[in-house]
């Protein structure tokens with residue numbers, strides 16, 4: 417993967433007194449938290465997202481720019497924080513690919529991921545970490561359905577998430593309603609148990625959950641607030657995400673029942689079926 421480290425500043429061992437940060441019990445712990453943020457053309461929101469992350473000496477902020485063509489990188493460089501690591505993909509490789517690049521560079525024992533479009537509240541990071549620190553879960557997902565969602569979630573997103581929820585419940589007896597949420601927290605060591613991702617675009621979120629469930633890790637949802645996107649529109653391509661979720665579920669169904677599989681054969685077959693359906697619906 418073509419990744420370039422643009423610059424890296426090590427975290428300082430002092431708290432920034434400019435903001436009114438309330439010292440928490442994290443202060444005295446030896447935990448290092450890697451906050452990983454995938455960035456793709458979010459010049460209007462990225463600066464504010466980073467600035468709102470609590471100034472905590474235990475945090476390293478890893479931004480993975482995924483071939484943005486706008487001023488996102490310039491905006492990141494304007495920020496005066498000591499604990500920022502900026503990584504860059506030369507070209508757009510996808511949401512999941514950006515997170516995987518971040519995971520590889522993370523030095524923290526806890527990883528938090530959140531979106532760069534300003535929909536998640538960076539102030540809620542510590543809330544997400546709580547169940548992990550108390551060993552109540554291996555993976556925590558921030559859920560808009562349990563918390564406050566300040567906008568109307570599109571019907572196709574609701575239907576998609578409902579289908580993925582039913583699949584995860586049927587296959588692994590775990591309930592994850594907001595399964596496309598990008599706000600998550602886990603201990604870095606769980607990555608050692610997981611297989612490499614097959615889906616590096618938006619399908620990453622579904623595969624990550626299925627892979628965790630397959631490895632019998634406990635997934636817990638907690639309430640978060642979700643704001644509407646203030647700038648631009650969602651990058652989710654409905655056809656692409658539908659295809660990757662369908663592929664992903666088929667592959668994990670076979671993995672769950674320990675059936676020998678050829679993943680590229682499954683991907684190819686599902687693509688052919690979808691193309692055929694499209695042709696039937698749209699005859700020339």
Ligand SMILES: Nc1nc2c(ncn2[C@@H]2O[C@H](COP(=O)(O)OP(=O)(O)O)[C@@H](O)[C@H]2O)c(=O)[nH]1
Nearest residue numbers: 454455456482510511514531532533650651652
């Ligand atoms: N690195 C990377 N991030 C992406 C890509 N597409 C979207 N994102 C980021 O992923 C997050 C979620 O994307 P978004 O379009 O807001 O999806 P939605 O919230 O589900 O509608 C945002 O912070 C985007 O900037 C991509 O191709 N690469």
Ligand SMILES: [Mg+2]
Nearest residue numbers: 531533535645
């Ligand atoms: Mg969004």
